[in-house]
Amino acid sequence: MADNNNIGAKRLVVGAHYGLRDWLAQRLTAVVMAIYTVILLVCFLTASNFSYDGWAGLFSHQWFKLVTFVALMSLFFHAWIGVRDIWMDYVKPVGIRLFLQVATILWLVACAGYAAQILWRV
Template structure:
């Protein structure tokens, strides 16, 4: 009996591949939009962009946490996009793995630097 690869009894491999990443990118985008709106409202309420106003805004631990959450969302959002670019356009596995590793290291370093900056203020 031959295998039938057409119709409802076919073997489906990789179904819904990428759906989780698509949803995560939408969630991280919403987090970034909400943060942008919060920042815009804070700017409009404070009436200016002086150093004192921004330092006062970021002296609040909740604002630091929200900002860091936004940075983490940005970095994860970027990881999904860059990873997909590497997977689509870099065919040699060794080069692709190297680029993915360098990308992860760069994004983790950026997250550490963002945390350092936020909690120095």
């Protein structure tokens, strides 16, 4: 009976072993997105020109483009962690799970490229 004990130093742990690192990454990316939301709200509430020219003027500053891109990268990484966990928890066939993870990565990289293209065209 003592040989079947899975508690203690010799416990067999299965899974991806991400745990604390992903939990922390989710919280940090959420904080970055919350700070960006506050910055965007302040800019919106203090603006007097609610037109395309006003928004284009706001995004014409290089620092604002960079802050926006950092917030978007945080969003994409936050989404990756969440969706990857969903795939790992609920899709059991390895081939299908791998396909879904690769498709998710490709989609998020394409979104990041499109976001950069939009931001630096303004």
